[in-house]
Amino acid sequence: MNGLFTVADFKKKAEEVSKDSLLFTYFKHGAEKEITLKHNENIFRELYILPKCLVDVSNVNMNTKIFGCEAKWPVGISPSANHKQAHNDGEIGTAKAAGNVGSIFILSSFSMTSFEDVAVHAPNTIKWLQMYIYKDRNINRNFINRAEANDFKAIVITVDSPQFGYQTLRFQKEYETGKSLETVDYPNFSPFLENPDDMHASEDYIFSQTSSNASWKDVEDIVKMTTLPVIAKGILRPEDALRAKAAGCKGVIVSNHGGRQLDCTLSPLEVLPSIVESVGNDLVIMMDSGVYSGYDVFKALALGAQYVFMGRAVLWGLIVGGTEGAEKVLTTVKNELERTMCLSGCPDISNITRNCVRWRYATSRL
């Protein structure tokens, strides 16, 4: 992995390694015309940093506390499906990488490794479990019981997916090549399958369980089932953050799912301030979508995020070099954040505030 200095370098290498396979297109693409996917990255280029001079930055402290857990820096891994397709190390690899650099790891319920196996093999990582609201509400209960039994520290409910987003460009490629993405097994759902050995059954079952009539009442029910903090992921509106709070959530992840669900949405970076303003200190506010450097992390923190997650960036590392690659991506971003804090006169995370940044064009920002 010599010669890879930025997340962009890892992405380029990952594309080479994958030989532009269908798998890479699944990881890379967004929904529809990818207006949101591109916007998520571009918007960070519109926000600029105003450094403070002659501040003592001889000790830069990135430590932060979240839901009672000590984290070594404010960046974690967003939940994403199919890690074993990226690299044999799979979800255990990414979970270990997170633990090695003091990041929180959110395990997708669409993992190719079971909750239990990840828990056993990455015991030193702070792990949260992500789930959707499933048609068969018994799955919700089953997943929560397993999260509690396996030392997961929070439940993340993804609330932006009444159906899966439409990856037009991936489907075009499938059509052109006459191939389609390999079917994989989702072991977390095995207890619910009549024939757990049939791979297609697990994928079909997941699609059949996508719940397009889920409501905040379901979130409330999940909150009542567990003593773990519940976090709503996929919030873009202040009213929805308030609804999450009313349902008993302890936090929200402001996210547009990395541009993979509804296209043409605003980016989390733009809506963060309005959400922070409406919920104040009542919820822990986190974000993801479009974060690919330590500079991006700094900007998200400045606009009010308490913790930031990265999705694809870590997947590029995983594809390139398994556990080690994922860890190297995290370390790269961590070093960038440390440098940004030092050069901007912010020795502590708490120094990164709204007045550290300015929009290039100050009009019409939420």
Ligand SMILES: Cc1cc2nc3c(=O)[nH]c(=O)nc-3n(C[C@H](O)[C@H](O)[C@H](O)COP(=O)(O)O)c2cc1C
């Ligand atoms: C390949 C892939 C699979 C994903 N799978 C899930 C998932 O299972 N559950 C979920 O809530 N979000 C999922 N996401 C969305 C991520 O959690 C996250 O919101 C997004 O990747 C953030 O944007 P970024 O990739 O620009 O960092 C997935 C994203 C990718 C790229």
Ligand SMILES: CCCCCCC(=O)C(=O)O
């Ligand atoms: C049949 C598995 C679909 C997984 C969808 C995961 C996801 O959220 C994504 O963006 O991809």
